Amino acid sequence: MPTGHKVRKIGLAAARAFVERRTGIVLDVMVPEYFELRHIPGAVQACVHEVVFCDAVAALAPDRTAPVLVYGAGAGSLDGRMAAEKLLRQGHADVRWFAGGLEAWCDAGLPLEGSAPHARPDAHPPVVMPDGAYALDAATSAIRWTGRNDNGAHTGTVDCAGGSLIFSRGHGTGNLRIDMRTIHDQDITDDALRPVLEAHLASDDFFFTALFPQAALEDMALTPLPSATATTPNYRLTGLFTLRSVHRKLALNVAVRRSGDADGLSLSGHCDLDRTRWGVLYGSARFFRHLGYHRVDDAISLDFRLVYTPARGR
Structure with a gap:
């Protein structure tokens, strides 16, 4: 249900401090196959595009008073913001949206986890019709x-x-x-x-x-x-x-x-x-x-x- 809280939009420095100090839950909201390739260290994953997103977050973060840092792909992608707004409507009291997302984290050369942390797959590979x-x-x-x-x-x-x-x-x-x-x-x-x-x-x-x-x-x-x-x-x-x-x-x-x-x-x-x-x-x-x-x-x-x-x- 709606709350009186607002999404806190934070930058790279605040996001880095949150992760390094283990202030709360770091939530990656992209698709699981992309999370498997690379993600911020210690992050957990729940895809915001899935209809069970809120249920998945409830299992990952049952304490709705715990701080949650949400990130998505980065600038120009609404996944992180949409996820943060959903969490607020679910009653989470402290939601922080890292607007720069994984893109800003990678551009800064910060540590990554995953099977291919240095991969940079195209977000929307061009559709090329073979001859x-x-x-x-x-x-x-x-x-x-x-x-x-x-x-x-x-x-x-x-x-x-x-x-x-x-x-x-x-x-x-x-x-x-x-x-x-x-x-x-x-x-x-x-x-x-x-x-x-x-x-x-x-x-x-x-x-x-x-x-x-x-x-x-x-x-x-x-x-x-x-x-x-x-x-x-x-x-x-x-x-x-x-x-x-x-x-x-x-x-x-x-x-x-x-x-x-x-x-x-x-x-x-x-x-x-x-x-x-x-x-x-x-x-x-x-x-x-x-x-x-x-x-x-x-x-x-x-x-x-x-x-x-x-x-x-x-």
């Missing part, structure tokens, strides 16, 4: 759609049919095919009503899947975004999107990441498409009057994560 050809893994890729009207929204999925990517010197090219016959609703729980909506979407009112069974993104190009961070889109995607045999240019920012096994890639993002640009006019007030409850928003939202594996034979 090579990749094939879409349709089974693990996902496209979710959202359509809206005056009464709310419907959400569902549509399956990928195939696709490929080729990376060379950090730039990508490729294509994507979508099986429009697999449009499924996921929000309607009534087993009798759900097929009605799905048939409506498949009909000539919307996507006319009997005549146009696939949508496609051709001439896809991926260009790196120089200002990207590790948690923001890092590529600009452009291409020619075909739906109902109508071709329109498409451009959006996407996140391209290495997959967990380090051999594959994922491409994820969000976009809002004006369906009327592709001739899907049903319920649009731009093309019909006196629609009543048949009004449907022009924008369709797509959220997607496309998974790619190395192409065989490459």
